[in-house]
Amino acid sequence: xxxxxxxxxxxxxxxxxxxxxxxxxxxxxxxxxxxxxxxxxxxxxxxxxxxxxxxxxxxxxxxxxxxxxxxxxxxxxxxxxxxxxxxxxxxxxxxxxxxxxxxxxxxxxxxxxxxxxxxxxxxxxxxxxxxxxxxxxxxxxxxxxxxxxxxxxxxxxxxxxxxxxxxxxxxxxxxxxxxxxxxxxxxxxxxxxxxxxxxxxxxxxxxxxxxxxxxxxxxxxxxxxxxxxxxxxxxxxxxx
Amino acid sequence: xxxxxxxxxxxxxxxxxxxxxxxxxxxxxxxxxxxxxxxxxxxxxxxxxxxxxxxxxxxxxxxxxxxxxxxxxxxxxxxxxxxxxxxxxxxxxxxxxxxxx
Numbered sequence: 262x263x264x265x266x267x268x269x270x271x272x273x274x275x276x277x278x279x280x281x282x283x284x285x286x287x288x289x290x291x292x293x294x295x296x297x298x299x300x301x302x303x304x305x306x307x308x309x310x311x312x313x314x315x316x317x318x319x320x321x322x323x324x325x326x327x328x329x330x331x332x333x334x335x336x337x338x339x340x341x342x343x344x345x346x347x348x349x350x351x352x353x354x355x356x357x358x359x360x361x362x363x364x365x366x367x368x369x370x371x372x373x374x375x376x377x378x379x380x381x382x383x384x385x386x387x388x389x390x391x392x393x394x395x396x397x398x399x400x401x402x403x404x405x406x407x408x409x410x411x412x413x414x415x416x417x418x419x420x421x422x423x424x425x426x427x428x429x430x431x432x433x434x435x436x437x438x439x440x441x442x443x444x445x446x447x448x449x450x451x452x453x454x455x456x457x458x459x460x461x462x463x464x465x466x467x468x469x470x471x472x473x474x475x476x477x478x479x480x481x482x483x484x485x486x487x488x489x490x491x492x493x494x495x496x497x498x499x500x501x
Numbered sequence: 502x503x504x505x506x507x508x509x510x511x512x513x514x515x516x517x518x519x520x521x522x523x524x525x526x527x528x529x530x531x532x533x534x535x536x537x538x539x540x541x542x543x544x545x546x547x548x549x550x551x552x553x554x555x556x557x558x559x560x561x562x563x564x565x566x567x568x569x570x571x572x573x574x575x576x577x578x579x580x581x582x583x584x585x586x587x588x589x590x591x592x593x594x595x596x597x598x599x600x601x602x
Binding site for chain 1: 515518555559583589591592595
């Protein structure tokens with residue numbers, strides 16, 4: 262029998278720092294909710310709005326797989342590995358922090374707001390050599406399809422990370438129905454609605470709602486509105 | 502009452518950040534070191550409530566550290582710190598302090 266947890270949009274943690282308006286699906290920074298610590302190895306799902314030209318100065322990380330998906334605007338990234346890049350909507354960035362890396366992240370545009378999802382997963386191996394990658398995604402390929410954008414395998418579609426996790430993005434027409442099969446036994450799926458309204462396993466979800474489902478090998482999906490856009494995060498439920 | 506937290510990590514930049522973050526809250530006192538010998542000395546000399554294991558500590562070192570530190574203070578809580586002085590720190594500490602080990 263599958264189990265689920267529903268996180269409605271308005272129950273997320275919220276911090277408005279002026280230049281940064283952040284919503285946290287799980288405990289982060291000063292938002293602490295013991296009931297919202299993680300979903301399996303998915304530890305952070307931040308939905309950040311960053312004012313033009315503003316951002317996070319250089320700061321370190323370690324032992325975390327950090328995935329950034331810009332939803333609107335562009336982010337300027339620099340890190341201690343020598344990478345300097347701009348990542349925009351339609352692209353994905355991944356950083357394995359491993360033994361330690363410093364980076365800065367700024368809104369690349371002075372006159373446009375940046376909206377991004379920043380997602381952190383516990384790694385399946387500690388103290389790996391830090392690495393960085395970014396990819397441009399074929400946005401058309403996600404029309405009425407869950408397009409894989411991340412996996413554990415370097416030779417598979419999307420970016421890869423040090424974890425048995427698969428991410429998929431889809432944009433759907435109203436009424437479109439499908440089933441998503443979980444990639445690995447023991448994994449669960451955390452669905453995050455970027456836009457529109459969908460029904461997953463009978464649960465109606467609106468924009469920015471999250472639904473975690475586990476103890477199952479698949480989930481049912483239906484788009485209720487024309488602009489439905491969903492991110493699926495298929496992740497191990499056991500911490501390594 | 503202050504909670505004394507010992508952080509052990511190999512990266513000096515992260516250790517500096519951790520020192521700043523742990524000592525920014527009046528309810529916490531943070532001591533941050535990079536070597537296992539320093540950690541063991543601190544644990545002998547001071548009443549430590551919680552140990553955070555940071556980056557670069559391999560499995561063998563972690564095993565030895567856990568053994569030696571709990572020999573000194575059997576009640577000691579030892580957890581892995583992820584993220585390197587990041588947004589996870591507060592939640593990790595609050596969770597550890599609320600749990601029986």
